[in-house]
Amino acid sequence: MASYLFLCLFLFFSHLYASFSSSGSHSCSSLIQFKDSFSITEDASLDCDDFAGLKSYPKTDSWKEGTDCCSWDGVTCDHLNAHVIALDLSCSWLYGNFPSNTTLFLLPHLQKLNLAYNHFNLSKIPSEFGRFTSLFYLNLSNTRSLGNLSQLSHLDFMQNQLSGQIPISLGNLLQVTHLDFSQNHLSGQISLSILNLTQLEYLRISEISLEGSIADEVTAFPNLIYLYLYDNLLSGTLPSWLYTAPSLKVIILSQNQFSGRIKEFQSNSLELIRLENNKLQGPLPSSISQLLNLTHLVLSSNNLSGVIEFRIFSNLPNLKYLDLSNNSLSFTSNTTSTVNLTRLILSSCNLIEFPQFLKGLKSLESLDLSCNKIEGKIPQWMQEVGNGSLTYLNVSHNSLTEVEHFPWKNIEFLDLSSNLIGGNLPIPASTIRVFLISNNSFNGEVSSLICNASYLQILDLSHNYFSGTIPKCFGNFSYRLQFLNLKKNKFYGTIPLTFAGGCRLSNLKLNGNLLEGHLTPSILNCNDLEVLDLGNNKINDTFPHWLGSLPQLQVLVLKSNHMHGSLCVNSSKSSPFFSKIQIFDLSSNYFSGPLPVRYINSFKAIINLEKIASTGSYMGVTDPRGSGFYTYSIGIVMKGQDRDLLKNFTMWMIIDLSNNQFEGGIPKVIGKLNLLKGLNLSHNNLNGDIPTSIGNLTILEWLDLSSNRLSGTIPNRLADLPFLSSFNVSENQLHGQIPQGKQFNTFGNDSYEGNKGLCGFPVSKGCNIIEPAPPNVLEKDGSKSNIAFGWKVVLIGYGCGVVFGMFVGYVVFQTGKPKWLVNLVENQHEKRRRRKSKKGNRSSRRRRI
Template sequence: MVANSSSFMQQPLCHDSESSALLQFKQSFLIDGHASDDPSAYPKVPMWKSHGEGEGEGEGEGSDCCSWDGVECDRETGHVIGLHLASSCLYGSINSSSTLFSLVHLRRLDLSDNDFNHSEIPFGVGQLLRLRSLNLSNSVFAGQIPSELLALSNLVFLDLRGNPMLQLQKPSLRNLVQNLAHLKKLQLSEVNISSTIPHELANLSSLTTLFLEECGLHGEFPMNIFQLPSLQFLSVGSNPDLIGYLPEFQETSPLKVLYLYGTSFSGELPTSIGRLGSLTELDIRSCNFTGLVPSSLGHLPQLSYLDLSNNSFRGQIPSFMANLTQLTYLHLSSNNFSVGTLAWLGEQTKLTALHLSQINLIGEIPFSLVNMSQLTTLTLFGNQLSGQIPSWLMNLTQLTVLDLGRNNLEGGIPSSLFELVNLQYLSVQGNSLNGTVELNMLLKLKNLISFQLSGNRLSLLGYTRTNVTLPKFKLLGLGSCNLIEFPDFLQNQDELEVLFLSNNKIHGPIPKWVWNISQENLKALDLSRNLLTGFDQHPIVLPWSRLSILELDSNMLQGPLPIPPPSTIYYSVSRNKLTGEISPLICNMSSLMLLDLSSNNLSGRIPQCLANLSKSLFVLDLGSNNLDGPIPQTCTVPNNLRVIDLSDNQFQGQIPRSFANCMMLEHLVLGNNQINDIFPFWLGALPQLQVLILRSNRFHGAIGSWHSNFRFPKLRIVDLSDNKFIGDLPSEYFQNWDAMKLTDIANDLRYMQALPKFQIPGYTWTMPYMYSMTMTNRGMQRFYEKIPDIFIAIDFSGNNFKGQIPTSIGNLNGLHLLNLGDNNLTGHIPSSLGDLTQLESLDLSQNQLSGEIPLQLTRITFLAFVNVSHNHLTGPVPQGNQFTTFPNASFDGNPGLCGSPLSRACGSSEASPPTSSSSKQGSTSEFDWKFVLMGYGSGLVIGVSIGYCLTSWKDEWFMKTFGKRQRKLTRKERRGHRG
């Protein structure tokens, strides 16, 4: 290099001290190809040589560091002013004694994409006072960013992104911004900042680039940052607790890239967004934006990337999208759009990726797609598209991803679909497709790695004894494909990560070779809802070392409980015939989020070590087995438990007091055991508890007084029936159970559920778990396989409560079901029960109640079942509204009652004829089970239907198990349940 070509003077050689410093820096690292991720990475420092090392070189050439790869020198002074070692395969630690920090003339330092082995950024960096550019991104730094960095007041470019173990807290982001006032580019994505965004950022008038993705930012985003005069690139994505609103944009704004995805930005898109004439990329997916998409968005001529998905935009899908002729990527999925024309899609000739999932599309697959020959990705998942899969899809020859799942498509799969030879991902799951799919149709799809047929009426042919060489799948969905045995071709699938074979007719034992399928790679396996009976060879621990999800429920599996590997996160084996004890090996699953072993014949005690899993568990369901002994202590560590269901076993002793630590618990079901305890008032401290089922145990004593520290703030369903409780009904609880006072009517019927979400490499999973319970409704035990999330119920029947029914119960005007039957209650029926305007089922039978039935009860227009039989009630049965529909049996055993529907007229001295014993038990002839579930707000029989029709019996075994409970229990039988 020459400083001045006309002066015959060479650029000065680099200084010996700097050459020596660089060589010592080189010696402190290993060269490791895995230390850099960039495909173009190569080692730069091995060619650095001291004087005498470079044979055959000109004098001084080998030791002149200014000629070394990655080294930049000042042309006049010879000082090293730049070190460019990005992607240089450096591996090792670095500290402040490094000779690097003696290079005090450095202006540019780039060590990005190396591996510094979780070193802290050395405080020695503060010695490089001339630095204008510092890039340490993606280089495995950790710990707190040193305050000495704030001394680099000349910095214009700072990039520390991609070091998720790095922290910027002391100093803070505010300190950094205040001290580095000349910054033009600030990139801190994935650095742990965990703070608000300081308003001082808006003072950086030269800032062109601001990247703060996934930093733990919270609070409100300062709106005036959008107005920075030079800002071109802004991303604060993946900060879910960051809130904000979009400003009124000016035409002078130079913004080119705006990423707000995965934040809590909300409000409507301003019309002024159409002024951002330089905008090329807009990503606001997974925020809280609402309203219409403004037509001004169609005025952005440079826009090539647009993602509006996972918001609440409404209105028609905007046709002005046709004006965005530079679009290559468009994602509109998961919004509340109404149906509009998609003819404008024909104008989008440059689109390579189009996502239109879950946006209420109806009709056939839009023909306007036919000429989009550049498309590589097309997703139409989760709409109401109908008709057949069109053969013209074969025109889209570049497609690598085609997702038509969860629609209403009919007919067969056209053979032309298998002409799309570039396909890697093909899904038609969850439609109404029929016909056959032959394996040899896949021969042309050499690149196919994900194939989903599940949830149709298809039949797979040629899947056994075939010599066909099929693609190596990563995901394979063959649920509901009429399979009667495991497909033989799976034996050669050693790269499988996800395998769905649910809802088939695969019968008999699981063959031994199945355990060899993709042992090193399988992450999710679903064999549920088949006819499997056991295992050819029973493994103690299943062999897949990376398995995260295992579903074996609703089969006929016999023998001991299979134990998944320690990597398992979701394990369901409910509704089988498994026997024996629960092995302590199950506790090796230290990341388990759902464990459902319900409805088997497991016996013995729960392993004590299971309590250690409460840190990760969301759902623990061991109901309907033969387990016994005390319930082990649970929630002894901070935990995420939402559901504990131990019902229908033989547990004894008391409720563990450690349950008080289950602060996230929503659903606690302990019914039908032998628990001997007093009322667990201390559970009232749980802030999220909504369902408490203690029915059919040996609880005893009085409920006691309400206390403000134990107030059950969200309790909506409580069942204490068939125990030995005594004393007065808890009037103070009725006064203060605030969640039972809610009368909001939902527009759509939803169900109580846990939604554990987790990630395994390559996949994000949401695994809904529906809450269930057994309750008495209309004198019948009903199994609620799903619980509507607006259902509110109290069942205190079958105890020894005495005294009067408190008037305060009338405050719980959200109640749908109230059962106080089979106690020793006295006094009048309070007229305040007429305030329970949502009530559907009222049972006050078999008490000592007297006086008249309050006329106010006729105000309850939803009331579909009443039983006040076997009391000492007198006077006329109220007439009007629902009361005209109730049968005689509702009022039996009250000789003093008169009027319709009873045969004894009011004013008559003639005694009522005796009733049969069957009618005393509550006739169901007037209210059969064949009710149609009607939407809330529709008026009449919702309460009756809610108990039975929400139950969808899944198979014959399930009906045999629970069907025997669908009859009236006599008082004697109830007492027998309590032992």
């Protein structure tokens, strides 16, 4: 049976080996034939050295028949099955025509192919490249002549890894109708040769780094229908052909640096115009009212000025989306309008009242009047706006003082924040999903009727004067609720005792209230919790170690409470605590004992061992209309100042354990937190040295170790921290010279005061480099002795003598007086006797004289 099993395994592995060998040899043979189709000439890769700054050399010199091609220069294989998956022959001196039937196409598993900076004699790009079904990276830079593809009608390179400039030969594609180079790594300017593309209907070169102006030729692009050049660095005025192209329907030039005026449009074919986030000036062109097919007009965030009569839009029966926000425009509002707008954005438009033209907008679904100067209360007639279709209303950052009721039955997003509204909390419609009323003067208790809004995802009541207890229903209210912000009010009592299973909270902020008692472990039902901010309350509890098991927790703020006890973990569990934590603020409490080494070891996100899901994105959610992120801020002490970190605050890695009663030394493991930006351990009872491992924190910006009992010297390695801009070790027991140079030259005396032993810049006490000699090496008259060696040498000799004497005593005690020792002692006695005799003779002579 055993022999049969062995035979089966042998046959299996033999077959497997044979298949691998066959596959590998086939790939190697194809590569050799590809190599042989070109000559090797150094001139073929001259551009590599001159322009790309890369070293060129003939990589194919290592390609020898009969050897394993997986070991050849530029070849990468899948180690499991020997398939060639990547080929990098850039800058390899390849010269010759690129054959359309090249054996390269016999490598079906190829994923990456780089043939950049070779010379293929302006060969056409073979259509057989489509055989590479697994290919996700292709680089044919300075090899891809496009000009020879004279019959090409559709060219789409969207979302590739193309780099360099758009080739001039593009102008030779006289038959092309569709051209897309968007979302690549291209740069430079658009060549004038592009004006030759008279058949072009679709042009998209967006989200790259195009610079300069667009060619200004009135008769250019007579067949162009769709133009997408957004998110570039284009400048200058808008080209003339933009206003005259007879077939043009879509213009999107947003996120550029265009300047000058918008001229009058001469074509009625336009359906969509987006020119936001540029530097355009002057009034709105009157020809806008003649664009009968227009559906979208977005001109926000420019420098447009002048007075607009809103009735000019009444002639546009198809207009749905109008955004004129963030300009210097003003509006006449004494007339109504019958335009069928569904979305209107007039943020930052100097409005002083609700404009009358809103009355006629019976189809309006989304209205943004934020950041204006509107005063008083929301007028009664506003309930007519939208005729029941209004779902989004933003009137934040105005001077509103009163809200009687909410007439909008289907409202989903309502933002009244940053106004002057007082009174009790108004209860919105049950359809509400986002309800924002922060930074007002609301007061009184929060009615439990708010919990009837069962679709709520975001509720922000922060920075008001609400009092009473937090409604208990908030705990059961969390099946949909993601963000709950009750910061800076006067809520008292305990945190709701129960958070139901299935809780979806990701952000809970109760900072700045009068809450007390213990934390509720039912918070563990909120598995998605990323931010927990309970700072500045009266919570009296030991540290809730169990919070460490929340899998997504990134921000924990418990500062300024009455929390106490040790942070040491008695559990023997090996699972990491707080593995995704990025902001850990326990400052201004009564915690004691040693610093929490186990937690520090578990901060994988700060040790850069674990990718953070929110890194690079905002800690927030998109509003129902997708118009932006709703975000929270976190209040921290940064560089000694109270600051609010906004939006992407989770990019900050901060530990603040200041103003507690921690004792013992600063653990060396702190040096593992290599993504840390701020560390505050001030006002504790810490002792011992400052660990040199802090020098590993290469992106640290502020370090505060003041008001402790630290001793020793300041490690010189700290002077190498390139971003350290705030440093404080005052009120300790440090001594020695302050590190010099680099960032340490920018710190003042207040960083070191209270350390009497510190010397050197910037403190007034200088450092003595040469230590004073002891008195016994000076002559009686104060002159220096002629003895060549110093007192340090004497002390060294004295120390060695003591050691030798102890050794001798030990030997005598253990073995008795050996003969060699007896002789040594007798010789020493004899020498002393002779010195005394000579000294006596000299004294006698002096007396006789």
